[in-house]
Amino acid sequence: MENIILKKTGSSGTIAIESYIAQGGYKGMERAVGDMTPRDIIDEIKSSGLRGRGGAGFPTGMKWQFASLDPKFPRYLVCNADEGEPGTFKDRPILEHNPHLLIEGMIISAYALQSSIGYIYLRGEYPHAKRVLETAIEEALARGYLGNDILSKHFRFNLTVHFGAGAYICGEETALIESLEGRRGQPRLKPPFPVNSGLWGKPTIVNNVETLANIPWIVSNGAKAYASIGVKECPGPKLFSVSGKVNKPGVYELPMGITLREIIYDHCGGIKGGRPLKGVIPGGISTPILSPESLDCPMDFVHLPKHGSMLGSGAVMVFDDTVCIVKVYERAMRFFEHESCGKCTPCREGTAWMRAILSRIEQGKCSENDLETLQDVAENIAGKTFCPLGDGAANVLLAAMKIYRDEFEYHIKNKRCKVNAA
């Protein structure tokens, strides 16, 4: 498959606007703003079948249509570049090596949505990306691709990089909006949805970096060409960030629907040292772990739920037989406890409680009924929280306890780790 998103990224790639233009960049934007109506673009994106790449997989064209039907102005366009999910680093190559692809995608989107103000909500842990993006925005302004009269078409769009300050929950779109408004990043109740009432009560489209990076190619090459990549229900390419015990970790652009087996063994060179595979987290730490039996599951929004997990952000974390699953989930729960925004009780108290029990089990200080308590707490959090953070924390633990129950029981019975004992 030809690379669409990671095309020509790299040291001499497309960081500077001249290189990006020399390689065909901004052609999609010129076509969109010059020859197409906003309605044409929305229809094209709808026909392409593009689904949001942030994790939820909602159809992008439909989201845009909802916003475009709302008569309120101004409309805001926000790029979600928070990327805080542990295991996820797929947007980083775009942000650091191909910033104009994102900016071009945002200009086309803003034109389609008739939005004049855009923000890139960038995670605070990417200081280099901030410098790159701010330089790229200056370059685009100097060329007349951003500003008050883009391509002399009376189209106005200005873009600001808003630097996040280290809060995982701000990847959730309503929490992100709260944060952009200068408050603690705590989720809002939906409805109203941001497409109708988002930033400062106005229609707001929040799209992930990868989603927006697909837009220029779709506009340039047409929805039909895009829909022919990947699988019918989830077309297009997908960025997978692979980490853990594989020989070649990294970011891979592959067609949606590729199997885990192909990702791990064909593209990432298999498991380090040829060791046996123990488990895979397919979409970041908040997606349930899969056992090696699910290796042939297609990686997309439709098939993974049938195997009890989710595509999430496409962050594949691979564990071999030297990794202790109890320790992995003790650390994961420390993350959820730390990142719970504190708004609702089941999440705030429940993640701390689950972490405390997991720490006891991991340190060999547990009692016999700890596993039962853990199960009970997790089941009482799942489905009872305001946003998906608490829900995710409980569900990933329940999945791990189901698949690797013997490992949890060994820890409790023997007060030590099964992996280290082996």
Added chain:
Amino acid sequence: MTRHHALKDNEDTTPQVTEEKLRLLRNKIHYLMGLYPSYQGALLPSLYAAQEIFGYISPEAIGEVSNITGVSAAQIKGVACFYAMYKTKPMGRHIIQLCTNVACMIEGAEDLVAYLGEKYGLTPGGTTQDGRFSLVIMECIGACGTAPSMILDSDSYDNLTKDRLDTLLESYK
């Protein structure tokens, strides 16, 4: 390299508040307010500006941000405490933000934390006695494919080992 000890309670490392620094902050906030439709929208970048100028979000900085934006000092403190990357107490000259989340953990990040404690007397949340380094444990910095990783001030470093850590820290005086 010599062993360092943790900062003593009675040692004052508070950066000096000067009229020049306050003026710098004011100018920056006025610029930032032009990028958002509400004054409060400029709050997060204003707090970053304060941190950059004073080394941390000092009470004086909070007062100044409050005066200009009209957001109450209590609200500003609430926001500053919520986000992990705002420093609400004085820090060392260089801040080591080391990730210990799952991908980094399975590649040995916890050994690096222990090593920083043994060799530099640097514990999570602490500062070396000479005020050179502070250590912050991070919840994923988006470098899982090249774990273990850290951000030192505003530079990212990957594939860390104890030796590499020593070499890197040597270059931050």
